[in-house]
Amino acid sequence: MSAKAVIAAVGAGRMGRGIAIAFAYAGHPVRLIDVKPRSDMEFDQLRKAAATEIASTLAMMADLGMLQASDTQTIAQRISYHSLADAASALANADVIFEGVPETLDAKRDAFKLISEHVDPASIVASTTSTILSNDLQAFVSSPGRFLNAHWLNPAFLVPLVELSPGDATDPSVTERLKALLEDIGKVPVVCSASPGYIVPRIQALAMNEAARMVEEGVASAEDIDKATKYGFGFRFAVLGLLEFIDWGGGDILYYASRYMTGATGEDRFSSPPIIERNMKEGRIGLRTQQGFLDYADMDVPAYQQERLAAFVAMLRHLDKMPVKGE
Known part of the structure; x- marks a missing residue:
C-alpha cells in the first residue's frame, strides 16, 4: 500500500x-x-x-x-x-x-x-x-x-x-x-474479535444505562451524575485504562466491592466475573504483586507511577481544576 x-x-x-x-x-x-x-x-x-x-x-x-x-x-x-x-x-x-x-x-x-x-x-x-x-x-x-x-x-x-x-x-x-x-x-x-458491542460500545452501554438508572432511582440529579462522571470517572480513565486502573488500586478492591454491591443491591449486574476471583487466588492483584491484568515484573514501578501522576496533573490543568493552594 x-x-x-x-x-x-x-x-x-x-x-x-x-x-x-x-x-x-x-x-x-x-x-x-x-x-x-x-x-x-x-x-x-x-x-x-x-x-x-x-x-x-x-x-x-x-x-x-x-x-x-x-x-x-x-x-x-x-x-x-x-x-x-x-x-x-x-x-x-x-x-x-x-x-x-x-x-x-x-x-x-x-x-x-x-x-x-x-x-x-x-x-x-x-x-x-x-x-x-x-x-x-x-x-x-x-x-x-x-x-x-x-x-x-x-x-x-x-x-x-x-x-x-x-x-x-x-x-x-x-x-x-x-x-x-x-x-x-x-x-x-x-x-477485537467479532463480538456484539465490540469494546467501547459494550462498556459505555453498561455505564450509560447505570447512569440513567441512578436518575430513575433518585440517587442524584442528572447534573451531579454528569459532574461525577466528568471529574471522577472520566478524569481517571483519560489517564488509566480500565484494566490498568484495576491493577493500580488492586484487584482485591474490586473483588470485595463487587461482593458488597451485589449483596447490598441484590443485583447480579454488580457481581464480578470469574477472572477476578481467579486473579485473587493466584495472587495477581496488580502493582502490589507485579502481576495483574498487565505484567509489571520488569517495570520501574515508581517511575511508571510518577509518569501517570504527572498525566493526572496535566488533566487537572486542562480542566482548570487544580487544587486551590492556601497562602
Whole structure:
C-alpha cells in the first residue's frame, strides 16, 4: 500500500464524511461515493450539502488550531464526490474502501455487491457498522479474506480510536495493513474479535444505562451524575485504562466491592466475573504483586507511577481544576 493510499468512502452520510475528512487531513485522496439512486439534480444537491458541511468542519478545525485557515481549501480539494452512476470508476483503483451505509443487512448486502464488482482484487474492504458482526457481513464480499470491520467513533475526524474486528475468514495481513494505515494518520486502532458491542460500545452501554438508572432511582440529579462522571470517572480513565486502573488500586478492591454491591443491591449486574476471583487466588492483584491484568515484573514501578501522576496533573490543568493552594 502506498504512503498516500486512495481511500473510497461508500455512503455519503455522517460517517462517510467524517472518514473523508480524517484521511484528506492526512494527505490522502478520498472518493466519497453516494450509493442511493438519485437524479442529477438530487445528487448535485447532496454534493453541495456534503461539500458545505466538510468545508464548515475544516473551518471549525482551523478555529480550534488543528490547521491553518489557508490549508482548508487544499484539504477539501482532496475529496471528490461521486454518484451511484460514477461508482464503478470511483472504486476501480481505490486501495481501501470503507462502507458506511445504513445499519440494515439489505443496505449492506447491496453496498458490498457494488463494491465487490468494481474494486481491485488487492483492495481492503471494511465495514464501519456499529451493530452487525463482521462474520455476518463477510459472505457479502468477494474474496472475504480482505474484509474486516472498522468501527469508528463519532466524530470520526476527531476521536482517535478505531476498533478493528476481523471475521473468521479475514487474512491477518489485511488487519495489519489497515492497522498500519490508521496509525499512519494518527489514529489508535485496536483489534477485537467479532463480538456484539465490540469494546467501547459494550462498556459505555453498561455505564450509560447505570447512569440513567441512578436518575430513575433518585440517587442524584442528572447534573451531579454528569459532574461525577466528568471529574471522577472520566478524569481517571483519560489517564488509566480500565484494566490498568484495576491493577493500580488492586484487584482485591474490586473483588470485595463487587461482593458488597451485589449483596447490598441484590443485583447480579454488580457481581464480578470469574477472572477476578481467579486473579485473587493466584495472587495477581496488580502493582502490589507485579502481576495483574498487565505484567509489571520488569517495570520501574515508581517511575511508571510518577509518569501517570504527572498525566493526572496535566488533566487537572486542562480542566482548570487544580487544587486551590492556601497562602
